[in-house]
Amino acid sequence: SALQTLHKSSSRAQSAHYFQGGLNHDWVGYYERGVTSDQSCINEWNTMDSLESKRPPSPDSLTNKEETEYLIRSKLKAIMMSVDIDEVTSKYIRQKLEEELAMDLFKFKSYIDQEMLVILGQMDAATEIFPHVYLGSEWNASNLEELQNNG
Numbered sequence: 522s523a524l525q526t527l528h529k530s531s532s533r534a535q536s537a538h539y540f541q542g543g544l545n546h547d548w549v550g551y552y553e554r555g556v557t558s559d560q561s562c563i564n565e566w567n568t569m570d571s572l573e574s575k576r577p578p579s580p581d582s583l584t585n586k587e588e589t590e591y592l593i594r595s596k597l598k599a600i601m602m603s604v605d606i607d608e609v610t611s612k613y614i615r616q617k618l619e620e621e622l623a624m625d626l627f628k629f630k631s632y633i634d635q636e637m638l639v640i641l642g643q644m645d646a647a648t649e650i651f652p653h654v655y656l657g658s659e660w661n662a663s664n665l666e667e668l669q670n671n672g
Contacts, residue, residue, distance in 0.1 A: 593629060594636055596621050601640050611637055647671065 600617050615633055619626050626633060646667070647657025653672065661667055 589624075589626075589629065590632060592622060593618065593626065593633060597633065597636055598640050601637065601644070606641070606644070 596618055597614070600614055600621065604614070604617075611634060614637065615626065615630065618633065643658055643660030645658065645661075647655035647661040649671070650656050655661065655671060
C-alpha cells in the first residue's frame with residue numbers, strides 16, 4: 522500500500538510538472554530511480570481503487586489443498602452464521618459443509634474444527650468497558666450491524 526501510494530503520488534506530480542526544479546518534490550526523482558517493479562505490477566497498483574480492494578487468489582497460485590481450504594473457509598462462515606450455534610454440533614456443521622460443497626471432507630476434519638473455533642471467536646459480541654467504548658475483535662470492528670446496534 523505504501524508503494525502504491527508513492528507511485529500514484531509520483532505519477533500525479535509528474536503529470537502536473539510539480540517536481541521540475543522544485544525542492545518540495547525532489548523525492549519524486551529519487552523514488553522513480555528506485556522503482557524496479559515490472560510494468561505489470563505498476564499497472565496493477567494504478568488500477569486498485571482503494572487499499573481495501575481484494576481480489577480472489579489466482580487459480581494458478583493455489584494448490585488443490587489450498588483451494589479446498591479457501592472454499593471451506595468461505596462456506597463455513599456462511600453456514601455458521603445461518604444456524605443457531607447453541608443448538609447444533611460441530612458434526613452437523615461439517616455434514617452441512619460437505620453437502621454444500623458436494624465433496625468428502627474427512628481429510629480436512631481438523632482444519633474445519635480449527636476454523637470453526639476461529640469463526641466462533643469472531644462471532645463473540647464486543648463487551649462494553651466504558652460508555653461507548655467496546656472491547657472486541659477485528660470481526661466486531663468490521664461488523665456494521667453490530668456497530669450500529671451498539672451506537
